[in-house]
Amino acid sequence: MRPKIIDVHVHTSDREMHGLHTADASLQAIENAADQFAIEKLFVLATYFPFKGSGLHNHRLLERLAGHSRFGAIGSLDVMNAYEEGVAELLDLCQRKQLVGIKLYPGYQPFEVGDSKMFLVYGLAETFHLPVTIHGGELHHCCSAKRRQANDLACKNAFCWIDRLGQLAHPDAFKEAIRAFPNVTFVIAHLANPYFGRLRELMCEFPNVVTDISGQYVSGTHEDTPEYRAYVRNQILLFLTEVPNGEDRVLFGSDFPIQSFEDSIDLIEKLPVSEQVKAKIFRHNALRVYAQAFQGGVQ
Numbered sequence: 001m002r003p004k005i006i007d008v009h010v011h012t013s014d015r016e017m018h019g020l021h022t023a024d025a026s027l028q029a030i031e032n033a034a035d036q037f038a039i040e041k042l043f044v045l046a047t048y049f050p051f052k053g054s055g056l057h058n059h060r061l062l063e064r065l066a067g068h069s070r071f072g073a074i075g076s077l078d079v080m081n082a083y084e085e086g087v088a089e090l091l092d093l094c095q096r097k098q099l100v101g102i103k104l105y106p107g108y109q110p111f112e113v114g115d116s117k118m119f120l121v122y123g124l125a126e127t128f129h130l131p132v133t134i135h136g137g138e139l140h141h142c143c144s145a146k147r148r149q150a151n152d153l154a155c156k157n158a159f160c161w162i163d164r165l166g167q168l169a170h171p172d173a174f175k176e177a178i179r180a181f182p183n184v185t186f187v188i189a190h191l192a193n194p195y196f197g198r199l200r201e202l203m204c205e206f207p208n209v210v211t212d213i214s215g216q217y218v219s220g221t222h223e224d225t226p227e228y229r230a231y232v233r234n235q236i237l238l239f240l241t242e243v244p245n246g247e248d249r250v251l252f253g254s255d256f257p258i259q260s261f262e263d264s265i266d267l268i269e270k271l272p273v274s275e276q277v278k279a280k281i282f283r284h285n286a287l288r289v290y291a292q293a294f295q296g297g298v299q
Contacts, residue, residue: 004283005282011045019218020220043101045103046103051161062093062098072290073098094124122184123181171188178208191211211250212252233271
């Protein structure tokens with residue numbers, strides 16, 4: 001029997017979604033879907049996308065989550081434009097125990113994870129025993145292909161920054177930070193797709209690195225094929241078998257509304273592994289990595 005699930009990688013929006021499996025990513029829609037698939041706890045990420053001037057920032061996210069005990073907030077900051085203010089805000093929120101983790105968006109913001117100035121963020125995570133999630137792998141464009149081809153960019157820039165910053169989200173770019181903070185757990189999101197092998201090498205070198213399965217494809221689009229699902233499932237299996245203690249270092253995440261809960265669950269349910277290993281991915285690994293979120297809470 002599958003245990004109740006903990007999803008460590010969820011996004012919400014009050015705007016209508018376009019080109020996704022759902023048009024509704026509101027908290028109510030998320031709760032309704034979570035009920036259907038026995039997802040007990042969901043961690044929602046704050047977002048800061050300065051190039052296109054958008055995002056769901058920390059306080060707005062917390063206001064939205066207020067009164068919804070099913071959700072936990074993963075905070076973030078605008079490294080590009082307001083780093084010192086962002087660190088101060090994260091400190092305040094950590095002191096008030098309002099966050100279950102911290103998320104960084106290298107590539108979507110022009111900074112290096114290993115830059116020594118970022119050590120203030122990792123120091124906060126270490127002090128308050130919070131994991132740091134880092135966007136790993138491919139960057140997704142802010143604008144449609146049509147707008148990019150017409151040079152009609154939302155950021156009004158002469159070129160697309162996303163096309164020039166992909167190396168910032170490569171697993172190799174994370175080594176210095178991970179080495180400098182061995183007591184911080186780093187959650188490299190999305191299996192660092194398509195750099196699966198490089199992330200596995202990083203995890204073999206550093207035991208304080210884990211990953212989540214979120215956002216492997218956009219559900220219900222041309223990306224979502226049986227062949228690609230099988231390919232991703234095989235990559236997950238390699239994380240479980242090639243990485244030391246791999247079954248303890250893969251977490252369930254959806255990246256809702258990008259990847260549906262149903263599709264995310266399907267990736268794990270069809271793995272050729274024991275029910276005990278699946279239970280670790282669905283639930284038990286998150287209970288350990290996000291221990292602060294569950295003190296006195298669900299077990």
